[in-house]
Amino acid sequence: xxxxxxxxxxKNAPQRRLxxxxxxxxxxxxxxxxxxxxAGFEDLMLWLDDIHVTNQHSxxxxxxxxxxxxxxxxxxxxFTATTLSTPKDPQVVKPGDVISVGPDSSMVxxxxxxxxxxxxxxxTDRCNSLCLMCSQPPKDIDDRWHxxxxxxxxxxxxPGIEQLGISGGEPTLYKDxxxxxxxxxxxxxxxxxxxxxxxGRLLRDPSWIEALKHVGHKKLTWGIPLYADNAAxxxxxxxxxxxxxxxxAGLYNLHRAEQHIEIRVVLSKLTTIRLxxxxxFIFRNLPFAKHIALMGIENTGLAKKNYKELWIxxxxxxxxxxxxxxxxxxxxxxxxxxxxxxxxxxxxxRSFYRQSISDWKNLFIEACHTCAATEFCAGFxxxxxxxxxxxxxxPLSREDLIHTQGARYEIA
Amino acid sequence: MGSLLxxxxxxxxxxxxxxxxxxxxxxxxxxxxxxxxxxLLVPETLLNQLVRKELDxxxxxxxxxxxxxxxxxxxxxxPIPEMAAQYRSRKGFLLDGPALHIFVVTLRCNHTxxxxxxxxxxxxxxxxxxxxxxxxxxxxxxxxxxxxxLTIEFQGGExxxxxxxxxxxxxxxxxxxxxxxxxxxxxxxSTLHHLSDTILDFAEQHNIQFSTSLDxxxxxxxxxxxxxxxxxxxxxxxxxxxVRARLGHDAVSALTTLxxxxxxxxxxIIDEYVAQGxxxxxxxPLSPYGFAKSSARRLDYSMSEFIVFYKKAxxxxxxxxxxxxxxxxxxxxxxxxxxxxxxxxxxxxxxxPLGAGLGTLVYxxxxxxxxSDESRMLLEMGESGLKLGSVRQPLAELLRSPVIxxxxxxxxxxxxxxxxxxxxxxxxxxxxIEHFARQGDPVGHRAFSSFCEKNxxxxxxxxxxxxxxxxxxxxxxxxxxSRRSLNDLxxxxxxx
Numbered sequence: 071x072x073x074x075x076x077x078x079x080x081k082n083a084p085q086r087r088l089x090x091x092x093x094x095x096x097x098x099x100x101x102x103x104x105x106x107x108x109a110g111f112e113d114l115m116l117w118l119d120d121i122h123v124t125n126q127h128s129x130x131x132x133x134x135x136x137x138x139x140x141x142x143x144x145x146x147x148x149f150t151a152t153t154l155s156t157p158k159d160p161q162v163v164k165p166g167d168v169i170s171v172g173p174d175s176s177m178v179x180x181x182x183x184x185x186x187x188x189x190x191x192x193x194t195d196r197c198n199s200l201c202l203m204c205s206q207p208p209k210d211i212d213d214r215w216h217x218x219x220x221x222x223x224x225x226x227x228x229p230g231i232e233q234l235g236i237s238g239g240e241p242t243l244y245k246d247x248x249x250x251x252x253x254x255x256x257x258x259x260x261x262x263x264x265x266x267x268x269x270g271r272l273l274r275d276p277s278w279i280e281a282l283k284h285v286g287h288k289k290l291t292w293g294i295p296l297y298a299d300n301a302a303x304x305x306x307x308x309x310x311x312x313x314x315x316x317x318x319a320g321l322y323n324l325h326r327a328e329q330h331i332e333i334r335v336v337l338s339k340l341t342t343i344r345l346x347x348x349x350x351f352i353f354r355n356l357p358f359a360k361h362i363a364l365m366g367i368e369n370t371g372l373a374k375k376n377y378k379e380l381w382i383x384x385x386x387x388x389x390x391x392x393x394x395x396x397x398x399x400x401x402x403x404x405x406x407x408x409x410x411x412x413x414x415x416x417x418x419x420r421s422f423y424r425q426s427i428s429d430w431k432n433l434f435i436e437a438c439h440t441c442a443a444t445e446f447c448a449g450f451x452x453x454x455x456x457x458x459x460x461x462x463x464x465p466l467s468r469e470d471l472i473h474t475q476g477a478r479y480e481i482a
Numbered sequence: 483m484g485s486l487l488x489x490x491x492x493x494x495x496x497x498x499x500x501x502x503x504x505x506x507x508x509x510x511x512x513x514x515x516x517x518x519x520x521x522l523l524v525p526e527t528l529l530n531q532l533v534r535k536e537l538d539x540x541x542x543x544x545x546x547x548x549x550x551x552x553x554x555x556x557x558x559x560x561p562i563p564e565m566a567a568q569y570r571s572r573k574g575f576l577l578d579g580p581a582l583h584i585f586v587v588t589l590r591c592n593h594t595x596x597x598x599x600x601x602x603x604x605x606x607x608x609x610x611x612x613x614x615x616x617x618x619x620x621x622x623x624x625x626x627x628x629x630x631x632l633t634i635e636f637q638g639g640e641x642x643x644x645x646x647x648x649x650x651x652x653x654x655x656x657x658x659x660x661x662x663x664x665x666x667x668x669x670x671x672s673t674l675h676h677l678s679d680t681i682l683d684f685a686e687q688h689n690i691q692f693s694t695s696l697d698x699x700x701x702x703x704x705x706x707x708x709x710x711x712x713x714x715x716x717x718x719x720x721x722x723x724x725v726r727a728r729l730g731h732d733a734v735s736a737l738t739t740l741x742x743x744x745x746x747x748x749x750x751i752i753d754e755y756v757a758q759g760x761x762x763x764x765x766x767p768l769s770p771y772g773f774a775k776s777s778a779r780r781l782d783y784s785m786s787e788f789i790v791f792y793k794k795a796x797x798x799x800x801x802x803x804x805x806x807x808x809x810x811x812x813x814x815x816x817x818x819x820x821x822x823x824x825x826x827x828x829x830x831x832x833x834x835p836l837g838a839g840l841g842t843l844v845y846x847x848x849x850x851x852x853x854s855d856e857s858r859m860l861l862e863m864g865e866s867g868l869k870l871g872s873v874r875q876p877l878a879e880l881l882r883s884p885v886i887x888x889x890x891x892x893x894x895x896x897x898x899x900x901x902x903x904x905x906x907x908x909x910x911x912x913x914x915i916e917h918f919a920r921q922g923d924p925v926g927h928r929a930f931s932s933f934c935e936k937n938x939x940x941x942x943x944x945x946x947x948x949x950x951x952x953x954x955x956x957x958x959x960x961x962x963x964s965r966r967s968l969n970d971l972x973x974x975x976x977x978x
Contacts, residue, residue: 394976
């Protein structure tokens with residue numbers, strides 16, 4: 071687990087802006103071409119290490135936007151350029167990353183981490199639902215500035231094929247901003263697939279159909295949550311009357327716009343009781359869904375407050391999970407199981423298992439120290455606590471792995 | 483009695499549904515089916531509560547009925563968009579136009595089968611092959627269909643006796659397809675007695691599949707299919723081996739024709755298919771066409787005898803599959819798709835609106851065009867009324883023929899007497915041509931309809947198996963639905 075922010079000593083940062091971190095070597099080899107889109111030297115922040123101490127002075131005459139002094143023996147004095155030094159955690163910011171630096175705080179946020187599996191364009195803290203298990207409770211603020219920040223971020227990240235997430239909050243709240251971001255990503259990062267997390271409710275407005283067709287992003291997937299096969303149960307989970315009807319209408323509009331659709335189900339006491347019936351509903355009514363993700367709950371945010379209503383030991387829903395997963399798999403829909411420790415999963419479900427928790431928020435606990443499977447296991451969210459722990463957590467042996475999982479895991 | 487008619491202020495309203503009593507052996511003996519094919523098996527008491535608005539709204543079955551669109555709550559969630567999506571899934575085949583194009587390249591044949599569904603001319607007979615000019619016209623008709631996925635099937639007679647005609651048609655279509663870029667599959671329906679290296683070379687080059695007839699072990703096949711040397715079985719099996727050696731194991735499939743003699747040997751027929759390494763078998767009753775009708779007394783059997791045979795064969799097939807051999811029954815697989823998925827199998831005989839003409843076209847050797855294989859068989863019996871026209875007319879004109887209009891008025895099962903109230907109609911089809919053949923009336927009377935008897939018998943049997951079958955039976959049925967080996971199915975999943 072590696073955090074996405076840390077404190078620096080910051081000099082000369084008159085306004086908030088983004089920088090692409092670049093080493094002198096990469097600057098010589100690629101220059102601004104290290105960024106996927108339009109970027110100037112002022113967008114680059116030169117990464118200087120202890121090995122650069124002898125020619126620090128001449129390097130700091132380069133016309134870049136800033137300097138990150140990673141080496142302890144470097145001198146932080148520069149007349150005009152933004153300068154970062156003495157990081158609290160020196161592992162957080164690395165060459166290739168895109169960071170946000172401003173005058174209001176010594177905290178530097180990593181907006182893009184080179185090589186990570188979980189880079190995200192964060193759209194807004196606002197949301198029109200208030201899900202009982204929300205891990206990032208919404209805030210009622212005007213944060214449209216995220217739109218411009220993301221447009222700039224797209225320019226600065228690395229070209230390449232890794233997936234990019236788009237999330238919030240509810241990203242569709244800023245419709246024009248989201249469409250602009252999709253269009254910009256398509257022109258700057260055509261090789262990157264995009265994955266948007268949305269509750270789909272606003273997509274009931276049919277004007278999205280033409281708009282999304284017009285953008286025509288071919289590698290775009292919408293991850294839309296559906297929590298029940300009936301309105302009352304779904305609306306209760308998302309704490310929004312009418313949400314089920316709106317999400318269903320949104321899903322049909324996405325299909326009309328020829329979008330790729332993933333259905334996401336967060337597994338809780340409320341959603342697992344009719345999970346096989348929900349699988350049936352999805353197959354009958356949304357057979358065009360490309361992927362069904364069945365996901366363990368993240369014990370943070372509102373989930374903590376609603377523990378009593380949500381908590382079910384995953385050991386107690388494995389049968390429902392198995393009935394639902396095989397029902398869908400037999401009928402040709404792709405199923406994945408996310409965010410569960412491998413040792414609580416019914417061994418018959420391992421072909422659906424994905425090592426899924428984002429690299430900046432997964433961890434292992436004491437019981438995992440003697441486990442042979444951690445390399446294949448999603449582990450726990452960083453927010454993990456004992457009352458959210460299954461009674462079935464136990465170390466797996468090499469034999470467990472070889473016997474129950476087949477060749478794919480034998481390399482362990 | 484009067485109290486039943488009072489509409490209570492229940493929180494829910496009914497959506498259109500049909501129901502049927504399956505049997506009296508199980509508590510859940512009522513089959514409820516919604517317009518789009520969702521279903522539930524429930525006790526009779528529940529049906530009564532449902533229609534009397536007495537359902538317990540906090541019960542799981544209430545949520546099931548809501549989620550499967552049997553009921554809705556006024557002012558609550560509107561299920562119409564979901565029902566519309568389901569309807570679109572189930573009737574999606576209508577948007578594609580004719581996808582199966584059958585070319586009857588010759589009537590000549592070396593067999594003298596008594597039950598022959600078609601008709602035949604002697605092997606050396608003249609004037610029974612499709613002319614080069616008609617073949618060229620027919621190839622043009624194929625591309626006038628909007629369907630992007632096309633199957634070109636060659637039939638006879640024995641089509642390999644007119645291989646030059648097949649070659650001309652394939653080459654014409656391939657040349658046109660360089661521009662059209664459709665997905666095209668070729669199939670030759672043949673006894674495989676007349677294979678040659680030239681034919682196999684050509685089949686390999688154009689990725690042509692073969693479909694043959696294998697009626698069971700030698701004693702059955704040779705009795706069903708007389709040839710002068712009494713070796714039809716041996717020559718067909720040799721042909722199967724030759725095709726597989728050259729084009730791969732799955733390049734040949736087989737169909738079974740069942741005579742009354744066959745009905746005594748379900749296990750021997752299935753064992754023969756296992757021995758020959760097939761992964762599907764098609765247990766079809768004799769059709770009421772061609773020579774089969776005139777020799778009915780000697781070869782025919784009642785549909786109820788067929789259904790008894792079919793159930794016996796299916797039980798044996800399931801035990802064979804449970805033992806680790808994958809061998810699916812084609813019709814059962816089609817019914818499973820219709821029952822367990824929102825889609826229609828697309829099978830021509832199980833479509834509503836009907837498949838003839840809308841899904842299939844037949845180009846006869848003499849240049850006439852028919853809406854189905856069966857309707858040209860009627861022609862050979864002396865009925866020419868179902869001809870659409872000539873291969874020289876454009877497809878749009880052929881599909882405006884009065885025959886198509888007649889077939890359409892009698893070809894929508896949901897609107898036919900006897901079908902419109904049937905709980906099985908979402909999974910069934912309309913076959914006005916068979917009703918015309920058997921009853922002289924394209925609408926027909928369901929009480930005397932063997933089409934109805936067959937599909938009622940097999941569909942209710944399938945529902946009973948889905949309800950009562952143990953996990954091992956479920957797994958076999960799911961392996962047929964998904965066309966996967968049992969080893970890949972550790973669970974049969976949720977049973978709806």
